[in-house]
Amino acid sequence: MNAVNQIDRQAPLSTDETRRKVIGLDSLTKDFGSVRAVDNVTFDVFAGEFVGIMGPSGSGKTTLLNILSLLDVPTGGSYRLDGVETARLTEAEQVVIRREKIGLVFQQFHLIPYLxxxxxxxxxxxxxxxxxxxxxxxxxxxxxxxxxxxxxxxxxxxxxxxxxxxxxxxxxDPALILADEPTGNLDEGNEERVMGLFKELQAGGRTIILVTHNPDLGAQTDYVIRLQHGRRVA
Known part of the structure; x- marks a missing residue:
């Protein structure tokens, strides 16, 4: 069985299995030349959790999210997704996981202009x-x-x-939703609509990671992981 088949892409993440570890990071690092964007970050995310990632500009939030979404690879450390070490995945397996398991919301729209x-x-x-x-x-x-x-x-x-x-x-209907400032271009009413939708998805067992600079949005998550200069801080 290859690595991608070990990941239950369609698992219904119900509330009675919330201690199933979806994401496990151990001493994760990411370097761009001499610049360390993510520095020795360790944390776990369990099924059904709504987690915020916060920090000032340049703190490594988006770089970390790119690694979690398999759009980038770490320089060091370990990233396990549903118990599978992502470093073992081929590029084709990563594509399948992104398509069938992960929902990505970016700051840039990336809509096809003629559709x-x-x-x-x-x-x-x-x-x-x-x-x-x-x-x-x-x-x-x-x-x-x-x-x-x-x-x-x-x-x-x-x-x-x-x-x-x-x-x-x-x-x-992805099991894992990764969102990078998803309400940055929205007014207050639509921001509330989107956050309400995320909470509905969490109630249905989805796991959500939200990158935001807005402390009001961070306060609506289960807990916040704070980054500064690429490091996790208390």
């Missing part, structure tokens, strides 16, 4: 299994954008594009 909002969601469905316009419309309705389904990204505001990105990340 409508609903088509962008259907494209994400297609890479997972089969496109379903009805399900894609339901996802847009959850974030209050059903009436903008047939608009191109250029016809949407920044906040609307961000909400489409969030819907796209959630369309295939």
């Amino acid at each position: 409508t909002a609903v088509e962008n969601l259907m494209l994400a469905q297609y890479y997972h299994s089969m496109a379903d316009r009805g399900e894609a419309m339901e996802a847009l309705d959850r974030i209050g954008l059903a009436d903008r389904a047939d608009h191109l990204p250029s016809q949407l505001s920044g906040g609307e594009q961000q909400r489409v990105c969030i819907a796209r990340a959630l369309i295939n």
